[in-house]
Amino acid sequence: MFKEYLQYILSRGQIRFIVLVRSVLFLLVFSAIPAIQAGGAVALGGILIVLGLLGTYVVNGYVIRSGMDPARPVEFSKYFIFLLTLALFLILFFLIVARLVEPFLGTQLQEFLKKQSTEPGTPLPAEFVRFYLIFAFVLGLVLHLILPVLFSKLSLIQGIKELPSCIKRSDYIVAAWTPFVIMFVPDLLVSLISNSEEMMVSMFGQILLIVIFFFMLTSDIFLQYPTYYLVRTEKRIAEGPDNV
Numbered sequence: 001m002f003k004e005y006l007q008y009i010l011s012r013g014q015i016r017f018i019v020l021v022r023s024v025l026f027l028l029v030f031s032a033i034p035a036i037q038a039g040g041a042v043a044l045g046g047i048l049i050v051l052g053l054l055g056t057y058v059v060n061g062y063v064i065r066s067g068m069d070p071a072r073p074v075e076f077s078k079y080f081i082f083l084l085t086l087a088l089f090l091i092l093f094f095l096i097v098a099r100l101v102e103p104f105l106g107t108q109l110q111e112f113l114k115k116q117s118t119e120p121g122t123p124l125p126a127e128f129v130r131f132y133l134i135f136a137f138v139l140g141l142v143l144h145l146i147l148p149v150l151f152s153k154l155s156l157i158q159g160i161k162e163l164p165s166c167i168k169r170s171d172y173i174v175a176a177w178t179p180f181v182i183m184f185v186p187d188l189l190v191s192l193i194s195n196s197e198e199m200m201v202s203m204f205g206q207i208l209l210i211v212i213f214f215f216m217l218t219s220d221i222f223l224q225y226p227t228y229y230l231v232r233t234e235k236r237i238a239e240g241p242d243n244v
Contacts, residue, residue, distance in 0.1 A: 001175075005228045009221055014063045022056040023217055025049055057220050058083065064224045065151060068231040074154065082154045086147075089156055101135065133191055137184060144180040145173070148226035152234070166230065176226040183222060186211045 009015055028049050058080075066074040149166045150159035166172050186208050193199040193208075215222070 001229055001232065002225060004232075005225050008067070008228070009064070012063060012067065015060060015221070018056050018060040018063065019217055019221075022053065022060075025053040025056065026213075026216065029053060060220050061224065064221065065154075065227065068228050069235055071235075078154060082150075082156075085156055086150060097139065129191065133188060137188075140180050140184060141177060144176050144223070144226065147223075148176055148230060151224070151227040152230040171233075172226070172230065175229040179222040179225050183215045183219065186215065 029046070061083075062074070062076055062079045065079065066076075145167055146159075146163060149163050150156060153159040153162060190200075190205075190208050190212065193205060199205050
């Protein structure tokens, strides 16, 4: 079904245009970072660019989700209200996770920040990096099981009710985790070679950075695939067993 999803994405000119605008905004953000750090009126322009960049993900997410089922088009107002409730849900979720992780990481992190304030070039402890990679991977797997179900229903309550039946399906787990693992691997490799300047400036390191930048531009497209899979599978089941 991924091939069908790519055809769906490529057939929508709005998505290509938004990704093009996003790439320009990313370049502007990278060039505006020194100005943002310096402060002043130029920094305000940089902040507006960052907000515009975030806006491309909101709009592109709506464009992708709205056309998944032509028989049930999605209104932007409904999508935007869902995003606001989802944002509150994620804030609460991350606060709980941070509270659970604090006993394992709090002391080390405080020591590192104190040392960083006096010695800015201090590298992260190896134990901290390993913990971060494992934690980010596990958390990513959990979120990429939950979020597509919520996006398919555009409702926290309905999505949470549907979640147990979805995570029991091996086909959905494969559809949900595959895009995340593909995007996580380049970040993992860069983290492993980040302490070696020679590796970072090598051809391999430069290719990894290009791949990561590509995934930054298209992350919402890849991560909407599990939602597309759920919506289309549900539609085919509703139409009859011959369409599954």
